[in-house]
Amino acid sequence: MSAATSTAPRSTGTKPKKSKGLNAGQGRMGLLLVAPTLVFLAGIILYPLLRAIQLSLQKDAGLDKATGLFVEGGSAGLSNYTHWLLQKCGEVDCPPGTLGDQFYSALWVTLFFTVVSVVIELGLGMWFAMIMNRDFKGRALVRAAILVPWAIPTAVTAKLWLFIFAFDGIANKLIGYVGINPQLWVSDPWAAKFAIIIADVWKTTPFMALLILAGLQLVPGDVYEAAQIDGASKWQTFIKITLPLVKVPLMVAVLFRTLDVMRIYDLPAILTNGGGGTTSLSMLVIKQIQNGFHSASALSTIIFLLIAFTAFLFIQFGGADVVQRPPKSKKKEPEAAVGNPVAANATSTGA
């Protein structure tokens, strides 16, 4: 399990010029071979991105008072961005009831969903993964059962929970047994937020558990045996062995889920339709598209930057090594070995 195995491919000996990199011909050939992919990626990723930014710099069509017809708005500069960020509707502050006014509440509620759901999912997911990783009778059944919610489309999940959270629904009946008054699950500010979090956790914990389970299964059994021989307690084993060894898949799972919740749309759209202040950022974009898509482009660009920045933070500081960069130098050897058990394990089993 040393990092050396992963940095030094066995073919090094046969190609002595490796250190000088590719020769000119090979470079050109390589470029040619990846060119179609690059063009393709530019077409499906770069183009829409740039186009959205370009659209966001134009004004939405306005009404010509004389004819009653719409006319193109022309260049807007950054006014579409200030509209959202500084809450400016024309010259005045956006009054309550406009979409602009809902930007910050949508931002906070989306971040609230993100933090709370991901934390709960992380805890539950870890627990489920540990259960699924154990050897016991009926393990296959438990694994299948845990995965069921993940297999149901979100729109269907949202409808199911809508029935559960209806005023005459089972949720209110159940809390009635413990003496709590019936709640307005889709309209009350706090109840609605928790309705969404409950439904989201129910649906996506299996995903988290699955990713963590994949990491757990790569931890070799002998380290646990060694820990047992050294007399480590269960808690110590978990903290000192399991956690560090699944750190990378764990962080990747957290990253995926964080980005996922930050663009949450379908669940709140169907479950509460924004009732109780649960309009998420993505819902705001969809509503804005009906009113003018230049402003909506600006809003989606803001969301894109926000999500991209979060992803950057995770990869840079959170250790979510999605790119699987090779270890940088020999000095970092021990850390790299622990930090990247998946890669290290893959090469060691392959050798």
Added chain:
Amino acid sequence: MALRMHKRRTLTVLTGAVAVALVASACGGGDNTKSTDTGAAARGPITYVQGKDNSNLLGPMAEKWNAAHPTEKVTVKEQSDQANQQHDDLVQHFQAKDPSYDVVSVDVVWTAEFAAKGWLVPLKDKMALPTTGFLEPTVKAATYNKTLYAAPTSSDGAMLYYRSDLVKTPPKTIDEMWGMCSIAKQNGMDCFAGQFAKYEGGTCNATEWMNAYGAKVVDDAGKPTVDSPEAAKGLQELADHYKNGDIPKQAITYQEEQSRASFQNGKLLFLRNWPYVYNLASTDASSKVKGKFAVAPLPGVSGPGTSTLGGHMAAISTYSKYKATALDFLKFLTSEEQQKTNMEKGSLAPVIESIYTDPALVAKYPYLPVLKESISNAVSRPVTPFYPAVSEAISTNFFAAIQGQKTPQAAVKDMQAAMVAAG
């Protein structure tokens, strides 16, 4: 080797160029199909686009038209059953200047937006459509900037459903209705509910209550005038009776179906809803109120109240190639015969006044006279090209006001400001 290499490179460059060209043409698509105003007299096959047809009306309708017009046949395209999706589908086709959408069915609230975008053919001069005998509010809703842009094809108005076994004569005024809430209490029921959730239905209900007290959401020129004591009074009334329990707590989660369920399960004395409830509540196997309910016009301050106008219209796309045929098709859709068929087969409220008193139809649909009164007194939702923003302004502030998070005075003030900001 060098040759093969060269060939390969050419190939790759070509592939790349093709890919770029494809991308470029994808975003420039539609620019070469410039619309022209020709075609006003042209005839030929047309397409009619409408939302999902739940009652199998479209097929027979098209057959009938096609039999009479063998050289100008109509093809029917059905959209989804979701209003938002229908709206977005139309917008996309209009933006692409698609000539294959000749006649489109539009919801009353979209007319102004589509007309202002220049997507609908104004029905005047050579393209004029006679509207004598039509219910006035339906024509008004199809009019933008003093020009008729669409032919009303079906209408809709809200009615008050009440339990005829518990209430002998329905309340004529709002105060009478609140007075009868003691009957609901004695029977362990809720008194009154409409659709008070935060969505388009909330806008309809809020507008009705504000209109009932004499408020005008927008004036005739389309300028917002909702910041008035009358509008505040309407919201105040709702908020007060939500607080004292005449309107049940859960009513702010009600859309059409939840409120119907409550009424059908015998838990609600008075329900404000659309005509579709009548058939379901009388025939649904699970309905507990079969034969125990009737309808009345919505109560007002001193007499019948004002309903919000619903319904659909048919309009001709600016990009249609065969506008003369399209106009004939609009006349066909609004003909008395077709309107009657729609009522009989699909319970679609007609736009022609005389049909509501047809004895055969009234025998089958006892609610028709009430519905006629409802629609005749109906007030259209604001006819404005910025309807989605206006609706958001109304429903958001109404939702805050009914729960007492905001005073009615502040709510109508914010509604006004938000509508002004919208355009």
